[in-house]
Amino acid sequence: MNERIQYLEELTREAVPRIFRELLSMEVQFEESAPLPDDPTGQIIGSVGFIGDATGIIYLYLSMDFARHITSVMLGIAESEVDGDEMVGDAIGELSNIVVGSVKSRLCDAGQPCTLTIPSVVRGRNLKVEAASNIQRKVIAFRNSHHHLLAELLLKN
Amino acid sequence: MSIKILTVDDSKTIRLIVARALKPFDCAVLEAENGVVGLAVASREKPDIIILDYTMPVMDGFEFLARLRSDPTLKATPVIMLTAEAGRDTVLRIAKLGVRDYLIKPFKGELLAERVGRIISLNPASSSPEKHKRFDDPISILVVDDKPAIAGQIKTALADTAWKVTSADQPGQALDRCIENAVDIVVASLSLPNDGAYLLFQNLRGFAKTATVPLLGLSVRTAAAEQARAQQTGFASVVTKPIDAAELKSKISRALRLDTLYKYFQQREGALSLRLPSEIHAEVAHEVSKNLESQLSAVVDAGGDKFIIDLNEVLTASIPVIETTASAMKASEKLSLRCAVVGTPELIVQCKVYEDTQSWVFANSYDEAMTLLK
Numbered sequence: 463m464n465e466r467i468q469y470l471e472e473l474t475r476e477a478v479p480r481i482f483r484e485l486l487s488m489e490v491q492f493e494e495s496a497p498l499p500d501d502p503t504g505q506i507i508g509s510v511g512f513i514g515d516a517t518g519i520i521y522l523y524l525s526m527d528f529a530r531h532i533t534s535v536m537l538g539i540a541e542s543e544v545d546g547d548e549m550v551g552d553a554i555g556e557l558s559n560i561v562v563g564s565v566k567s568r569l570c571d572a573g574q575p576c577t578l579t580i581p582s583v584v585r586g587r588n589l590k591v592e593a594a595s596n597i598q599r600k601v602i603a604f605r606n607s608h609h610h611l612l613a614e615l616l617l618k619n
Numbered sequence: 620m621s622i623k624i625l626t627v628d629d630s631k632t633i634r635l636i637v638a639r640a641l642k643p644f645d646c647a648v649l650e651a652e653n654g655v656v657g658l659a660v661a662s663r664e665k666p667d668i669i670i671l672d673y674t675m676p677v678m679d680g681f682e683f684l685a686r687l688r689s690d691p692t693l694k695a696t697p698v699i700m701l702t703a704e705a706g707r708d709t710v711l712r713i714a715k716l717g718v719r720d721y722l723i724k725p726f727k728g729e730l731l732a733e734r735v736g737r738i739i740s741l742n743p744a745s746s747s748p749e750k751h752k753r754f755d756d757p758i759s760i761l762v763v764d765d766k767p768a769i770a771g772q773i774k775t776a777l778a779d780t781a782w783k784v785t786s787a788d789q790p791g792q793a794l795d796r797c798i799e800n801a802v803d804i805v806v807a808s809l810s811l812p813n814d815g816a817y818l819l820f821q822n823l824r825g826f827a828k829t830a831t832v833p834l835l836g837l838s839v840r841t842a843a844a845e846q847a848r849a850q851q852t853g854f855a856s857v858v859t860k861p862i863d864a865a866e867l868k869s870k871i872s873r874a875l876r877l878d879t880l881y882k883y884f885q886q887r888e889g890a891l892s893l894r895l896p897s898e899i900h901a902e903v904a905h906e907v908s909k910n911l912e913s914q915l916s917a918v919v920d921a922g923g924d925k926f927i928i929d930l931n932e933v934l935t936a937s938i939p940v941i942e943t944t945a946s947a948m949k950a951s952e953k954l955s956l957r958c959a960v961v962g963t964p965e966l967i968v969q970c971k972v973y974e975d976t977q978s979w980v981f982a983n984s985y986d987e988a989m990t991l992l993k
Binding site: 484486537545548562564 | 636674675703706725
């Protein structure tokens with residue numbers, strides 16, 4: 463069972479920096495551990511699930527500050543032009559969709575066919591996902607300059 | 620602009636990225652947020668190409684394609700599919716659907732434009748500078764509000780302009796009006812029943828003729844949530860009630876990118892004059908400061924050496940007046956232009972009181988200022 467979550471971790475560790483580089487021209491590096499991204503502006507979590515031979519969900523945790531920056535880069539606009547949390551939510555939902563879509567493609571190619579759920583986004587303060595039993599969990603930390611990004615992987619046994 | 624490109628995607632972010640990628644080309648980009656809306660827009664507008672998302676709620680890309688292919692009038696429309704999934708099975712499935720091309724997200728805007736350009740002929744948008752209307756040109760404004768008094772207030776606020784204000788009390792009526800007549804800008808109440816203003820926005824974006832008509836939202840000052848929603852939807856701006864005539868004019872000017880510079884700047888006899896209005900709102904200060912440097916450089920390039928700041932219309936030496944005038948003086952000093960200020964005797968008296976304005980060189984008229992600077 464551990465091999466499956468390790469494989470998912472490996473796919474996510476490859477996908478996140480690549481997608482940040484290709485989509486946002488931004489470098490993120492893997493790091494051993496990081497605090498839960500949060501700041502006075504709040505926190506945002508984007509998530510997309512996959513269902514099939516491999517069933518699970520990937521959450522991306524970002525501070526609102528970092529999410530706003532990512533949104534501005536994605537849309538090619540100044541941060542001051544990012545209007546409201548909904549625009550940020552849409553961009554982070556799409557980013558999560560691209561990351562998990564990439565991971566899902568590799569899972570399918572590796573003989574674990576599955577389908578994606580639509581993306582969802584949660585905004586707030588001090589948010590944390592609790593996994594139910596019968597679930598394997600892994601947290602991967604990334605860093606871009608002073609920003610942190612956590613990817614939490616949940617995989618059903 | 621005869622080429623029509625339809626982007627069908629539930630993500631506004633992706634629709635914006637697609638629209639931005641195609642902006643340099645002579646085409647109209649129509650938007651739909653799901654397959655159902657996409658089919659309706661496609662059957663009405665007959666786009667030259669469709670850029671279609673693979674995973675969407677309501678109706679996904681597969682079902683959309685199947686329905687598109689079963690419609691005799693649309694089945695030949697080329698489709699480029701966008702997908703976040705690059706797996707072999709997905710790619711094979713997409714290929715079997717008969718799409719002309721597909722792109723794996725993330726993709727660069729240039730790549731999308733290149734792929735679109737392989738299928739249909741994309742010409743660069745006109746390289747000649749876009750001709751914008753002037754502030755004093757006639758403009759057609761449609762006010763959409765179920766309270767007739769609001770349209771009356773807007774007419775009154777704009778009575779001193781050459782702009783024509785008409786009104787509609789329902790979004791459906793407004794849409795028909797925009798399709799039938801040339802409407803330059805729509806001002807819609809955000810509190811219309813059943814999200815009428817937002818539906819109107821979506822409907823306008825789905826017609827080639829109205830896809831670029833800007834919308835201003837009307838809202839009470841305290842309704843922050845609906846104002847944020849309007850900005851998110853893509854409204855050009857929000858005008859708050861009670862209506863301030865200067866704010867309304869400024870927001871309409873910005874939404875339509877009207878040429879307003881002639882109101883402030885004028886070049887004659889080797890001098891640049893900057894005329895400030897009686898009240899300086901944030902928008903006026905922004906517009907003046909944004910263009911000041913280029914205007915000053917232009918007069919220097921033309922061999923001029925004088926700068927006259929005309930405060931004849933200004934009644935009070937308010938902080939915005941002082942700040943705008945002082946920054947204009949500073950900018951002219953950098954270019955070694957000689958500067959004088961024209962003002963009424965009342966204003967001159969006020970300026971003598973303040974430390975920041977005591978040293979300003981005043982003249983009573985433009986001609987006197989020119990003589991002073993000789």
